[in-house]
Amino acid sequence: MSETLTAGGTRKLQIWRGDLTSGELVDYELETEPGMVVLDAVLEIQRSQAPDLAVRWNCKAAKCGSCSAEVNGRPRLMCKTRLDHLPADQPITVEPLRAFPLIRDLVTDVSWNYEVNKKIPPFTPREDLPEGDFLIDQADTDRMSEFRKCIECFMCQDVCHILRDHRLHDRYYGPRFMVRMASLDMHPLDGLDRIDQIADDGGIGLCNITKCCTEVCPEGIHITDNAIIPLKERVVDARYDPLLKILGRNRRRPGKKKPAV
Amino acid sequence: MRRDRWWVQPALIVAALTVFGIYSIVRAILSKYYAITAGGAHLQSPFFSPDLPGIFSFKTGLPWAFLVLWAPLGMRSTCYYYRKSYYRSFFLAPPSCAVAGAARRRYTGETKLPLVLNNLHRFFFYLAVLVVAFLWYDAIRGFFYHGSFGIGLGNAIMLINVLCLSAFTFGCNSWRHIIGGKLNCFSCSSAARTRHGLWQKFSILNGHHQFWAWISMFTVGLTDLYIWLASSGVFTDPHHVF
Numbered sequence: 001m002s003e004t005l006t007a008g009g010t011r012k013l014q015i016w017r018g019d020l021t022s023g024e025l026v027d028y029e030l031e032t033e034p035g036m037v038v039l040d041a042v043l044e045i046q047r048s049q050a051p052d053l054a055v056r057w058n059c060k061a062a063k064c065g066s067c068s069a070e071v072n073g074r075p076r077l078m079c080k081t082r083l084d085h086l087p088a089d090q091p092i093t094v095e096p097l098r099a100f101p102l103i104r105d106l107v108t109d110v111s112w113n114y115e116v117n118k119k120i121p122p123f124t125p126r127e128d129l130p131e132g133d134f135l136i137d138q139a140d141t142d143r144m145s146e147f148r149k150c151i152e153c154f155m156c157q158d159v160c161h162i163l164r165d166h167r168l169h170d171r172y173y174g175p176r177f178m179v180r181m182a183s184l185d186m187h188p189l190d191g192l193d194r195i196d197q198i199a200d201d202g203g204i205g206l207c208n209i210t211k212c213c214t215e216v217c218p219e220g221i222h223i224t225d226n227a228i229i230p231l232k233e234r235v236v237d238a239r240y241d242p243l244l245k246i247l248g249r250n251r252r253r254p255g256k257k258k259p260a261v
Numbered sequence: 262m263r264r265d266r267w268w269v270q271p272a273l274i275v276a277a278l279t280v281f282g283i284y285s286i287v288r289a290i291l292s293k294y295y296a297i298t299a300g301g302a303h304l305q306s307p308f309f310s311p312d313l314p315g316i317f318s319f320k321t322g323l324p325w326a327f328l329v330l331w332a333p334l335g336m337r338s339t340c341y342y343y344r345k346s347y348y349r350s351f352f353l354a355p356p357s358c359a360v361a362g363a364a365r366r367r368y369t370g371e372t373k374l375p376l377v378l379n380n381l382h383r384f385f386f387y388l389a390v391l392v393v394a395f396l397w398y399d400a401i402r403g404f405f406y407h408g409s410f411g412i413g414l415g416n417a418i419m420l421i422n423v424l425c426l427s428a429f430t431f432g433c434n435s436w437r438h439i440i441g442g443k444l445n446c447f448s449c450s451s452a453a454r455t456r457h458g459l460w461q462k463f464s465i466l467n468g469h470h471q472f473w474a475w476i477s478m479f480t481v482g483l484t485d486l487y488i489w490l491a492s493s494g495v496f497t498d499p500h501h502v503f
Contacts, residue, residue, distance in 0.1 A: 073359055093262070159359050161354065165368075185445075188448075203370075205377070206369070208376075233434065237443060240381065
């Protein structure tokens with residue numbers, strides 16, 4: 001069926017309105033145009049029906065990560081979710097991210113993520129590098145470049161049940177920061193041994209790799225397979241593999257030293 | 262709240278894993294009709310390989326297959342893909358993305374016993390490689406009837422099965438780590454460059470680990486079923502000896 005046949009027409013939206021103390025899904029109806037995305041609909045409702053509706057957005061090009069919300073119960077970028085890709089026979093629900101404290105309507109306070117980010121020591125060059133020699137082979141940058149695609153929409157954090165359901169924000173950094181830790185730990189020129197932080201403060205053992213973070217990533221980053229599982233395996237090398245322990249190779253990380261406490 | 266049929270996938274997984282688990286246990290306890298030997302053939306069921314009574318020359322009515330089965334079952338139960346499956350489907354932790362899981366007093370993930378033992382997945386991988394090696398031996402031996410080469414439905418099924426099992430086994434995340442993923446510099450030595458090439462190749466298999474996990478589970482079950490039926494006389498294994 002062609003796109004134009006399924007697009008447009010009257011659509012019903014249920015948008016969550018409220019703050020930390022109370023709130024509810026409020027019904028709205030609007031005439032839609034072919035090709036509209038959920039953010040278009042929400043902004044049209046804000047313009048024509050609910051000028052006090054709070055919604056965060058910026059680039060409208062799926063690159064700034066601002067308009068994350070839960071559309072029909074799944075974390076999505078509102079600017080990347082077309083109305084004609086959602087079932088036409090039922091209202092479209094739009095709710096705020098659940099893993100973070102609500103400010104108002106669709107806007108949540110994601111500042112916890114920035115606090116976590118501050119705990120991660122930035123790239124620290126190895127001490128054994130010749131001064132000014134920062135050459136890296138293409139083979140080594142390829143693996144890390146996937147992690148650099150992250151737009152910090154925090155939908156992986158939102159869908160992670162450790163944060164979302166168990167509220168263990170004080171014990172687990174979340175998928176987004178496992179990706180950042182992976183990009184640093186796998187960096188051939190980084191001189192910090194980050195395994196203890198990944199295992200202890202970062203809480204990677206809490207992750208039970210159910211891959212929801214990977215499913216919702218709008219950048220298609222293989223968060224679980226390329227970041228979290230490789231980090232788990234590095235923790236196994238350092239802490240759980242009895243064979244490596246007997247051989248004295250469990251803590252062999254050339255060029256890396258423990259970070260200053 | 263999700264309104265789609267998110268429960269279909271976990272329900273199917275529960276059904277499939279339960280059926281496979283019960284079938285495996287019943288077959289191991291039954292402990293007979295596990296090899297087609299008519300006409301000089303030797304087609305051994307993958308559930309009963311290596312053939313311990315044959316290798317060590319003993320006879321037993323006890324379900325000896327359990328002495329081997331724990332290794333491949335351990336490989337699967339600690340596999341990163343199967344962990345995703347059973348955490349979602351059996352533990353409901355969570356049952357599906359953005360769906361609230363079963364209420365728990367305290368969530369500890371894989372930090373406490375027994376789930377912390379999943380960190381020993383690589384050792385089950387090592388054992389599974391041994392089992393796969395025996396299965397390759399069985400598959401090649403299956404093409405010979407009293408020393409003459411022959412092709413039949415049974416040995417073709419066994420070959421397909423061992424190919425699928427190899428694709429699953431060598432797509433393992435732990436193997437991908439060991440072969441090259443643990444390196445931070447892929448270009449710093451010729452050994453690192455070789456390992457990088459291998460890492461890239463096994464990463465392709467790893468990208469389809471879920472696919473091969475399911476396919477190989479079905480092929481191993483169906484291969485056993487074929488050998489069970491053929492060796493118990495329900496039908497004759499069609500083959501041609503050259």
